[in-house]
Amino acid sequence: MDIADARALDDRDPLAGFRRRFIAPGEHDRVVAYLDGNSLGRPPLATRDRLIELIDEQWAGRLIRSWSEGWLELPAQIGDRLAAAVLGAAPGQTIVADSTTVCLYKTLRAAAALRPDRTEIVTDRHNFPTDSYVVDGVATELGMTVRWIDSDPASGVTVEQVAETLGDRTAVLLLSHVAYRSAYLADMAAITALTHRHGAVVVWDLCHSVGSVPVELDACGVDFAVGCTYKFLNAGPGAPAFLYVRAEHQDDFAAAIPGWMGHDDPFAMEKAYRPAAGIKRALSGTPPVTGLIGVEQGVALVEQAGIDRIRTKAVELTEFVTALVDVWLVPLGAGYGSPRDPRLRGGHVTVTHPDAARISTTLIERGVIVDHRPPGGIRIGLSPLTTSFAETYSAMEIFRDILDGATAG
Amino acid sequence: MDIADARALDDRDPLAGFRRRFIAPGEHDRVVAYLDGNSLGRPPLATRDRLIELIDEQWAGRLIRSWSEGWLELPAQIGDRLAAAVLGAAPGQTIVADSTTVCLYKTLRAAAALRPDRTEIVTDRHNFPTDSYVVDGVATELGMTVRWIDSDPASGVTVEQVAETLGDRTAVLLLSHVAYRSAYLADMAAITALTHRHGAVVVWDLCHSVGSVPVELDACGVDFAVGCTYKFLNAGPGAPAFLYVRAEHQDDFAAAIPGWMGHDDPFAMEKAYRPAAGIKRALSGTPPVTGLIGVEQGVALVEQAGIDRIRTKAVELTEFVTALVDVWLVPLGAGYGSPRDPRLRGGHVTVTHPDAARISTTLIERGVIVDHRPPGGIRIGLSPLTTSFAETYSAMEIFRDILDGATAG
Incomplete structure (x- = not known):
C-alpha cells in the first residue's frame, strides 16, 4: 500500500466530490489531514452563503417579520429533514434546539416521569462525561439511584451487560449509540427491545453516530434520543442539538x-403554560437561528450524499486506518482501541499509546489534526463527506514517523 | 412639530452615526420605520464581517484548534464585556449561554436552593410568559408555591406591592426590570434591598432593559440576573442569553x-461532576459560537456608544413618541399604556387601542414595523443606536392616518 493506492481509492469514491463543497483551510493553517471531523465538522460553502443571505435578507430586510415568515418553523422543519435523512424517523418527532446537555436534561426528566414508580437510571460508566453529569444530576434531583454498567472502554456496552443490569426498579436506560472513545456501535434494536421487556424506557445519545451511521429510531421502537449536529453533520461550532x-x-x-x-x-402571551401538541412542547426558549442555518445546510449535504453511501465510505476509511495501524503503528508500541469488526464500529478509530497526550500534540504540530482522549487515546475521526483516503494515508505516515522517532529516541 | 423638527433632532443626535453601522433593509423590504428593535435588533455590519471571518479563518482554517484558541473563553469573556458596558457588574459574574428560558430555569433552581427552608416564589402576574411558565414549573418541581403580584399592566410592580407580598416563606423574588408590555422600569435598588430584608434572594430579568437602561447589579446587591441579547443588544435572532x-x-x-x-x-473527561470555580459552573453544553459572535459585536457597539448616551436618547425618543401619541392618537381613540414619567419608563412606549391587532397589521403593511402585544397593546420600540427621530415621526404620521381613516370610516 502506498499513496498511489490511497489516491486510487479516492478516484473510485462516489462521495469524493463533496469535499469541494466545504471551505478548505488556508496554506498558512498547515493542515495536512483533518481527522477530527467527529469533534467539529468542516464548514460547508453553502452555510457561509446562507448565513450571509440570512443576515442581508431575512434579518436586515424582513426584520421581525422573519419569525412568522419561517424562522419559527425551523426547529421542527429541520428536525423532520434530519429525521428522514439519517434517523429513520417519521416527521413530527424531532426538533433542533438547545445544546446536547440541555436536551439530555429535558429528555431524562421526561423519561423518568414516564416511570414514576421506579427508582433507577442505568447508564454506561464510560459514557461521555456530560451524559454522566446529567444522569447524576437528574437522579439526585428526583431521588433516584444510578446503576453504572462496567463496560470495556476499548469496546462498549453489550446486550448481555444490559440484560444483567436492568431490573424492575429501572426507569430509564441511557446509552450512547457510538461510544466516544472506542467508536463501539451498540446494538440499538436488541437493547431497546430488552429495555422494553423490563418495562423501562430508553434514551439514546446519538452524538457520535448521527450523520455517520444509519439510525432506525422508529423501527427500533426507541423512546427518546438526543444528539449533536456539529460533528458528522458539519453544522458549526456549538450549533444546536436535536431531540x-x-x-x-x-x-x-x-x-x-x-x-x-x-x-x-x-x-397569545397567556399566563399559564399550555403545552403545544406534538414535539414542539419540547422547545423552551427562542430558536437560535444562525445555528439552525448551519444544521439545515449540514443536513442538506447528508441528504444529497445519502446515509448509506456515507456509512459505506466510513467503513472503508476505518478499515483503511485499521490496516495501517496494524502494519505501521502496532509494531512501534501503539495499540488498537476500537472494535475490529466494522459492523460494531462507528466513524472513528482510536489508537492507544502510553504517550498519547504528547503524540497528539506532535501530530497536531505537524498538521495532522486528531483528538486526544484521556487516558491514552488518540482518536482518528473519519468524516466521509470531507475525509480523503490520500490525506488519511499521509496522516498515518506522519503518525508512524513520530512513533518511529520516539522509539529510535 | 413637523418632519423638519424631527430631522433637526437627528442632526443634533450624538449617536446618529451609529445607524450607518447597521445593515439597512432593501428598497423592496418597504420599511418606513423599524420600531421593533426591542424585539429583534437590526444586524450590525461588523457582525456580518466577523461571521464571515469566523467561518473562513477560525472554523475552516483553525478547525478544532479554535476551541482552545479562544472559543472556549467567549462565554465568560463576552459576559465580562457586557457586565462592564451595561450591567454595572465586576468581571467574573456574567456568562453568555443558552436561551433566556434555560438561563431562567437554571437561575431559579439555584436561587431556590439558597433558601431550602422557604417555600414560596414571588413574581409579577404580568411578567413575560416564559418567566411565568418557568416559575410555575420550578415551583411544581420543588414543591413550592407561587405568589403572584397583581401589578397594574399599564405600569408595573411597585416597591409597595413587593413590600405587601414578601413574607418569611419567600425564597425568591423574580421580576422584570422593564416590563415587556408597559416598559415600566422597576426600582431595582429599593426592591433588591427590600427582598434582602425579608431574607429572600432576587432574580432580575433584564430582557427589556439591557442595552437600553443602565443597570447597576453590583451596587444594588442583586443576587442573580438573566437577560436576552437579541433586543437592544442587536445580537441576532435567537442569540444566546446571559446569566x-x-x-x-x-x-x-x-x-x-x-x-x-x-x-x-x-x-479531563472525568466521570464525576466537579464544578468549575466561579461563574463557569453555570455553563452546561458547548457554547454556540455563531450566536456568541453576534453578542460580541452587539456589545462592542454599546461599549462605543456608551450606555448613558443610549439612555439619554431613549428618553428623548420615548418623550417624542409620547408627545405625538397625546397630540395625534389620543384624540382618535388610542390610549397611552406606559408610565408618563420617563424615569419610570424603559425604551419603548405602548399605545393601547381596542383594535390593536388590526391596527398593528395595517401599520406593518404600510412599512411601520411595530409589535402587537395582546390584549390591546401596540408596542413602539425605540432603539437608540438605530432609530432616528425622522423615521419615528413618519411612523407616527402613518399611525395617525390609520386611526383617522378608521375613525372616518
Whole structure:
C-alpha cells in the first residue's frame, strides 16, 4: 500500500466530490489531514452563503417579520429533514434546539416521569462525561439511584451487560449509540427491545453516530434520543442539538423547562403554560437561528450524499486506518482501541499509546489534526463527506514517523 | 412639530452615526420605520464581517484548534464585556449561554436552593410568559408555591406591592426590570434591598432593559440576573442569553443542568461532576459560537456608544413618541399604556387601542414595523443606536392616518 493506492481509492469514491463543497483551510493553517471531523465538522460553502443571505435578507430586510415568515418553523422543519435523512424517523418527532446537555436534561426528566414508580437510571460508566453529569444530576434531583454498567472502554456496552443490569426498579436506560472513545456501535434494536421487556424506557445519545451511521429510531421502537449536529453533520461550532420524542410519548412529555416556544400559542402571551401538541412542547426558549442555518445546510449535504453511501465510505476509511495501524503503528508500541469488526464500529478509530497526550500534540504540530482522549487515546475521526483516503494515508505516515522517532529516541 | 423638527433632532443626535453601522433593509423590504428593535435588533455590519471571518479563518482554517484558541473563553469573556458596558457588574459574574428560558430555569433552581427552608416564589402576574411558565414549573418541581403580584399592566410592580407580598416563606423574588408590555422600569435598588430584608434572594430579568437602561447589579446587591441579547443588544435572532451570579453566591451555585462546560476540567473527561470555580459552573453544553459572535459585536457597539448616551436618547425618543401619541392618537381613540414619567419608563412606549391587532397589521403593511402585544397593546420600540427621530415621526404620521381613516370610516 502506498499513496498511489490511497489516491486510487479516492478516484473510485462516489462521495469524493463533496469535499469541494466545504471551505478548505488556508496554506498558512498547515493542515495536512483533518481527522477530527467527529469533534467539529468542516464548514460547508453553502452555510457561509446562507448565513450571509440570512443576515442581508431575512434579518436586515424582513426584520421581525422573519419569525412568522419561517424562522419559527425551523426547529421542527429541520428536525423532520434530519429525521428522514439519517434517523429513520417519521416527521413530527424531532426538533433542533438547545445544546446536547440541555436536551439530555429535558429528555431524562421526561423519561423518568414516564416511570414514576421506579427508582433507577442505568447508564454506561464510560459514557461521555456530560451524559454522566446529567444522569447524576437528574437522579439526585428526583431521588433516584444510578446503576453504572462496567463496560470495556476499548469496546462498549453489550446486550448481555444490559440484560444483567436492568431490573424492575429501572426507569430509564441511557446509552450512547457510538461510544466516544472506542467508536463501539451498540446494538440499538436488541437493547431497546430488552429495555422494553423490563418495562423501562430508553434514551439514546446519538452524538457520535448521527450523520455517520444509519439510525432506525422508529423501527427500533426507541423512546427518546438526543444528539449533536456539529460533528458528522458539519453544522458549526456549538450549533444546536436535536431531540427525538417517539410520537406515542408526546402527550405525556412533561416539559422540565416549560418555555414560551413550547406553548400551544406563544404569541397569545397567556399566563399559564399550555403545552403545544406534538414535539414542539419540547422547545423552551427562542430558536437560535444562525445555528439552525448551519444544521439545515449540514443536513442538506447528508441528504444529497445519502446515509448509506456515507456509512459505506466510513467503513472503508476505518478499515483503511485499521490496516495501517496494524502494519505501521502496532509494531512501534501503539495499540488498537476500537472494535475490529466494522459492523460494531462507528466513524472513528482510536489508537492507544502510553504517550498519547504528547503524540497528539506532535501530530497536531505537524498538521495532522486528531483528538486526544484521556487516558491514552488518540482518536482518528473519519468524516466521509470531507475525509480523503490520500490525506488519511499521509496522516498515518506522519503518525508512524513520530512513533518511529520516539522509539529510535 | 413637523418632519423638519424631527430631522433637526437627528442632526443634533450624538449617536446618529451609529445607524450607518447597521445593515439597512432593501428598497423592496418597504420599511418606513423599524420600531421593533426591542424585539429583534437590526444586524450590525461588523457582525456580518466577523461571521464571515469566523467561518473562513477560525472554523475552516483553525478547525478544532479554535476551541482552545479562544472559543472556549467567549462565554465568560463576552459576559465580562457586557457586565462592564451595561450591567454595572465586576468581571467574573456574567456568562453568555443558552436561551433566556434555560438561563431562567437554571437561575431559579439555584436561587431556590439558597433558601431550602422557604417555600414560596414571588413574581409579577404580568411578567413575560416564559418567566411565568418557568416559575410555575420550578415551583411544581420543588414543591413550592407561587405568589403572584397583581401589578397594574399599564405600569408595573411597585416597591409597595413587593413590600405587601414578601413574607418569611419567600425564597425568591423574580421580576422584570422593564416590563415587556408597559416598559415600566422597576426600582431595582429599593426592591433588591427590600427582598434582602425579608431574607429572600432576587432574580432580575433584564430582557427589556439591557442595552437600553443602565443597570447597576453590583451596587444594588442583586443576587442573580438573566437577560436576552437579541433586543437592544442587536445580537441576532435567537442569540444566546446571559446569566449573572453575584460573586458571593458562586460557591453555592447548584448547577441544575450540570454539563461538561461547567466542569472544572472539561477535557479531563472525568466521570464525576466537579464544578468549575466561579461563574463557569453555570455553563452546561458547548457554547454556540455563531450566536456568541453576534453578542460580541452587539456589545462592542454599546461599549462605543456608551450606555448613558443610549439612555439619554431613549428618553428623548420615548418623550417624542409620547408627545405625538397625546397630540395625534389620543384624540382618535388610542390610549397611552406606559408610565408618563420617563424615569419610570424603559425604551419603548405602548399605545393601547381596542383594535390593536388590526391596527398593528395595517401599520406593518404600510412599512411601520411595530409589535402587537395582546390584549390591546401596540408596542413602539425605540432603539437608540438605530432609530432616528425622522423615521419615528413618519411612523407616527402613518399611525395617525390609520386611526383617522378608521375613525372616518
